Amino acid sequence: MSDSYNKSKSLYNRASKSLAGGVSSQIRLTDMPTPLFFEQGSGAKLWDVDGNEYIDYVLGQGPNIFGHAPEFLHKRVTEDIKQGIIFAGQHQLEIDVAESIKEIVPCAELVRFASSGSEVTQAAIRLARAYTGKNKFIKFEGHYHGWIDSVLYGVAPDTDQLGSTAPGSQGLSLGSKEEIVILPWNDTQALEEVIKKQGSEIAAVITEPIMCNTNCILPKPGYLENMRSQCTNNDIVLIFDEVITGFRVALGGAQSYTGVTPDLATYAKAMAGGYPAAMFCGKKEIMSQLEDSSVIHAGTLNSNVIAMSAAAETIKALQQENGELYRKMYAIGDELIQGIKDIAATYEINLSVQGIGTVFNTSFTYKSAITNYEEHLKYTDVETFKKFRADLQNNGVRITSRGTWMLSTAHTVDDIKKTLHAVETAIKSL
DSSP states (O other): OOOOOHHHHHHHHHHTTTSGGGSSSGGGGGOSSSOOOEEEEEBTEEEETTOOEEEESSGGGTTOTTOBSOHHHHHHHHHHGGGOSOOSSOOHHHHHHHHHHHHHSTTOSEEEEESOHHHHHHHHHHHHHHHHSOOEEEEETTOOOOSSGGGOBSSSOOGGGTTSOOBSSTTOOGGGGGGEEEEOTTOHHHHHHHHHHHGGGEEEEEEOSSBTTTTTBOOOTTHHHHHHHHHHHTTOEEEEEOTTTBTTTBTTOHHHHHOOOOSEEEEOGGGGBTBOOEEEEEOHHHHGGGTTTSSOOOOTTTTOHHHHHHHHHHHHHHHGGGTHHHHHHHHHHHHHHHHHHHHHHHTTOOEEEEEETTEEEEEEOSSSOOOSHHHHHHHOOHHHHHHHHHHHHHTTEEOOTTSEEEOOTTOOHHHHHHHHHHHHHHHHHO
16 A cells, blocks of 8 residues: 555546536545545455555445456446447347346336436335325435435434434425434334324335445344334335345345345345446336336436346346355355454454445444444444544555445455454554
8 A cells, every 4th residue: 555645636636626526426525535536446456546455345335246347247248238228119138137136036026127226216115105195104214215305314313313304415305304204223113103103194114124324234133024014004115225235135135135025125236236227126016007107217228238238147147056156255254244353352442343244334332233323323433433444444445434344256365364454453553
C-alpha cells in the first residue's frame, strides 16, 4: 500500500465541477479519506488510481459474486450481444432465464425483469396494493428498499426518531409517510399488534429476510414463520427484499436458506454477476395482474440481452457441481469470520461478527448479539468502527462503510490469511 490517495483527491475535485457531489451514487461519499477512484479490478482485488491494492469485500456493494472482471461471464455476454442489445420486443434468452428462476426460487411462479433493485421494490408494492385493494404497508427500521420516496422512511433514524416515519432524505413526498407503518424488526409482538389493529388497511409487509443493511442480523427462530402466518391469515402480501441476499446466501436466496416462502420477492445485485439486472417474482395469482395491463410495469431496458446473458451464465455457474461454488464461499467466509473472532478475543476487543459465510458484519459492541436497528444505534461504537475500517483500508482490505463484508468465488485462502493479518494490525492500533 502506498497509503496515498492524492490522485483520488485530485480526481474528486475535478469530478465535483461536473458531477453533482462529485459522485453518481450518494453512498460513494462515505469512502475515506475521499471518494476513491479505481482503475482496475480482477478477481478479489481492486487497484485505485494511486496504485493502492485492496482485497475487496465490497464487491460493487454485492453484485460481483465472481469477483471483478470474470472472464467466463464477459465471454458469454460478448458473444450474445452480437445479435443486438435492445429490441423493444422479446427474445428467447429471457424465457430461458425466467424458466431457470422458476426452478430455483421457491416463490417464483411468474417472473418479470427490470434494471435496478429500487424499481422492482416499487413494482412489488404496486402489485400487492392492486391484489389486496388496500394501501398501507409495513416496513422495518434499518431496512433499505431503495432510494424512491415511498420506501425511504425509517432507514436510519436517530434515537429520538425511533418508531416514527423518519424521512431518509429531504424532498420526499410528504404523503408517502401516511402509507407506511414502521416497526422494529425481530419483534413478533409488535407485528402482531399492528396487524390486529390495522390489518384491514395493510396491503403488504416488506422485509429483508436477513437484515443485511444493518449489522447483518439473522431473524430470530420463528420470527419469519410467524410473519408468514400473520400475512396469510390477514390477506396481506409478504414481500422479501432479496436484492442483497438473492443468489448470495443460496441459489434460491434467503427464502431457501430460511425455509420461509414469501408471496413476492425482489432481486438484483448478484443475479447477473456484476451486470445491471433485476427482477421481481412471485405467486401466479398476484403476478398475473400484469397480464392484462390492469397493473402497469414497464422499462425500456428491461430484459436487455446484456442483462439476460449475464444472468443466464451466472445461474449456470452457480448451479455447477450441485453448488460447489457456494460451498467454497461458505468455507472461506466461515474461516474469515472465525479468524476475526479469534483475533478480537486475543486482544480482548469487543468486536462482534454477525451473519453467515457469504455476507457478514463487524461492529464494536459489548453485547453478544445485535437483534434490531435500535440495538445497533444504541450499543455499537461507530467511531471505533470508522478507525478500524480506515486502518483496514490502509492495510489493503476494503469493506463497506456500514461494516458489511461480502465474499466472492474469487477469494482465496491466501486472501483470508492476508486479511486476517490486516485485521490484527488494525485491532492493535485500537
